[in-house]
Amino acid sequence: GESVGLHLPTLSVQEGDNSIINCAYSNSASDYFIWYKQESGKGPQFIIDIRSNMDKRQGQRVTVLLNKTVKHLSLQIAATQPGDSAVYFCAETHYSGYSTLTFGKGTMLLVSP
Amino acid sequence: EPEVTQTPSHQVTQMGQEVILRCVPISNHLYFYWYRQILGQKVEFLVSFYNNEISEKSEIFDDQFSVERPDGSNFTLKIRSTKLEDSAMYFCASRGTDQETQYFGPGTRLLVL
Numbered sequence A: 001g002e003s004v005g006l007h008l009p010t011l012s013v014q015e016g017d018n019s020i021i022n023c024a025y026s027n028s029a030s031d032y033f034i035w036y037k038q039e040s041g042k043g044p045q046f047i048i049d050i051r052s053n054m055d056k057r058q059g060q061r062v063t064v065l066l067n068k069t070v071k072h073l074s075l076q077i078a079a080t081q082p083g084d085s086a087v088y089f090c091a092e093t094h095y096s097g098y099s100t101l102t103f104g105k106g107t108m109l110l111v112s113p
Numbered sequence B: 001e002p003e004v005t006q007t008p009s010h011q012v013t014q015m016g017q018e019v020i021l022r023c024v025p026i027s028n029h030l031y032f033y034w035y036r037q038i039l040g041q042k043v044e045f046l047v048s049f050y051n052n053e054i055s056e057k058s059e060i061f062d063d064q065f066s067v068e069r070p071d072g073s074n075f076t077l078k079i080r081s082t083k084l085e086d087s088a089m090y091f092c093a094s095r096g097t098d099q100e101t102q103y104f105g106p107g108t109r110l111l112v113l
Helices: none
Strands: A010-014 A019-025 A032-038 A045-051 A056-058 A062-067 A072-077 A086-093 A107-112 B005-007 B010-013 B019-024 B031-037 B044-050 B053-057 B065-068 B075-079 B088-095 B108-112
Touching (some): A019 A107, A032 A072, A045 A056, A045 A062, A045 A072, A072 A086, B005 B088, B019 B031, B019 B088, B019 B108
Parallel strands (some): A010 A107, B010 B108
Antiparallel strands (some): A032 A045, A032 A086, A056 A062, B005 B019, B031 B044, B044 B053, B065 B075
């Protein structure tokens, strides 16, 4: 079946480093992708999104890259801070009005001071 | 900033009992969702709701589950006869008509004994 998956379950970085979290998706019909951050005991928090007609989108310290050719999505976090420590999920959907999200497994980002 | 809220934050119940999980979506949103997350696993879609009816549901959302919008602000998920495997975090999400992003509540942790 269609699925969204992540390559790395855990990523450990030092404070100030740049972090890159990857995600592979398999549903070619997906046209909208979102990165969520989930801290322990909390709900997913929206970070950044990208439509399939874009390759790159930047936010504050975060950048999402979309490579539709290989169905790959990445989240780049610049100057990673201890407060960035969390599980990061990519999610995909085909925008049809209801837009059910399919989530990947998640990557744990650990930032050491 | 508007938020999705959920009550209770934690619920412990005996197998076979009915539980109702409550959500207050963001006030001007019209699309509502329930997702669940079993400990250590990815977030899974359960059901979407629009215009007072279910628009999509997953295989997980069997006859034991139901959703309701009893008034203009609440959105509920009912599990009629809970099973051990229903133990999970349950997240409510909502979305506006002019946006694709779903905003998640903090979740209800359900433990079935």
